[in-house]
Amino acid sequence: MSDYRNELKFICTEEELAVIEGRIRVVMKVDSHAGGKEKAYTVRSVYFDDYENSCMYENQAGAAQRSKFRIRTYNGDISYIRLEIKSKQYTLGKKESCLLSMGECSRYLHSIPEAVTKDLPYARRRLSLEMGIRRLHPVNLVEYERTAYVYPYGNVRITFDRNISMSTKPEGFLEEVIPLTPIMPKGIHILEVKFDEFLPDVIAGLLETGTLERTSFSKYYLSRQMENQ
Secondary structure, X not given: OOOOEEEEXXXXXXXXXXXXXXXXXXXXXXXXXXXXXXOEEEEEEEEEEOOOOHHHHHXXXXXXXXXXXXXXXXXXXXXXXXEEEEEEEOOEEEEEEEXXXXXXXXXXXXXXXXXXXXXXXXXXXXXXXXHHHOOOEEEEEEEEEEXXXXXXXXXXXXXXXXXXXXXXXXXXXXXXXXXXXXXXXXXEEEEEEEXXXXXXXXXXXXXXXXXXXXOOOOHHHHHHHHOOO
């Protein structure tokens, strides 16, 4: 379990995020991924599921143990593409990942698994197996703007995810601009808090507003719900 980290998620208004961000920037540093004047960066992910939508329904049911596969870029940089397996055990989470070339990424976007060999990185080997056995395939795309702060004690990372949007056309993942549909009401965003064994009291105090709404739903799940609206 040492690879797992605590993960807490909250649905917040822009006003709540502004208050919390104003507090934590005094004691926390901006994450190294941040860039630009606003210290924010764009995250784009393609998610995989099977034809029974098992990943979506496991999240809906709050399954104690579950995993999902995604391919991700930052700030539209397609020279740095990551394949990630996100595993959950209750409120604990961990990621296993590897880099993909554009060709490898395109192959997965077209639902073509790789030949599984012992030399294949674990994440690629696992996804290819799941594509063959469970017929995992790309189902949608999620994009949002992230601001992240880190704190060394407890290995704390706090992220503010704004303007969360989705597309039902994951094949557009490598394109520079694609049409997107917001999945949250205007002015509503997601705050995530990740830490190892403990959350330092100083950070916990800065997050206290009395109004934060805890959620167990993932951005993937919320985006899939939008498909039926």
